[in-house]
Amino acid sequence: MLTIEGFKQALRHAQSEIEANKDTLTDLDRAIGDGDHGINMSRGFEAVVAVLDDDYPTLGDLSKKVGMTLMSKVGGAAGPLYGSAFVKAAPKFGDATEADFNLVKEALVEAATAIKARGKSEVGQKTMVDVWDPFLSDLNESDDFDAKLDQLVGATEDMVATKGRASYFGENSRGTVDPGALSSSIVLKAIMKEVE
Helix, strand or coil: CEEHHHHHHHHHHHHHHHHHCHHHHHHHHHHHCCCCHHHHHHHHHHHHHHHCCCCCCCHHHHHHHHHHHHHHHCCCCHHHHHHHHHHHHHHHHCCCCEECHHHHHHHHHHHHHHHHHHHCCCCCCCCCHHHHHHHHHCCCCCCCHHHHHHHHHHHHHHCCCCCCHHHHHHHHHCCCCCHHHHHHHHHHHHHHHHHC
16 A cells, blocks of 8 residues: 555655666766756755655645656756656545555556656657556566566667657667666656555
8 A cells, every 4th residue: 555654755765766876867868868867856856855744635635746846846858757747646646545556556657648748758769658658557566566677677778769869869879778767767666665
């Protein structure tokens, strides 16, 4: 069950993991982007942690607040993408104060749909969608979430980017893990850890 406190804990855990991987995310983004993904994600999740001390009556309220915070605090493409994800998940969580595995999955599917719509991206374009979509498409409670996410992140290394700034690098984008895929796996691992 994902409780409101558990959701907060997941976000705090995501923040600490993003902080620990900030330089890696920045280096990956420097290779095939503009080099600010780690800094932007760090700033955004620090802002998220700052709003977690407030009281939220429902999971939906918390998810919406997180999304709005990310939209206002994260620069680059990541802010609108992650922000939209949490805002779009909020109505699915609705008035629930705790969510079982199926409800969490449904909310995350809404989040993934928002990311695809906002980024106008599909699977196979070497973006964060290459983690969100395949991870959720056949997700079961018995899955090894961490291993599945690690595998999906690793798979982006051999892809050629056809979307976003990385697409300017063409064939040279091959050989580098997508930074958005890595940050997505950090966020999803943190959430799924609290659902287990």
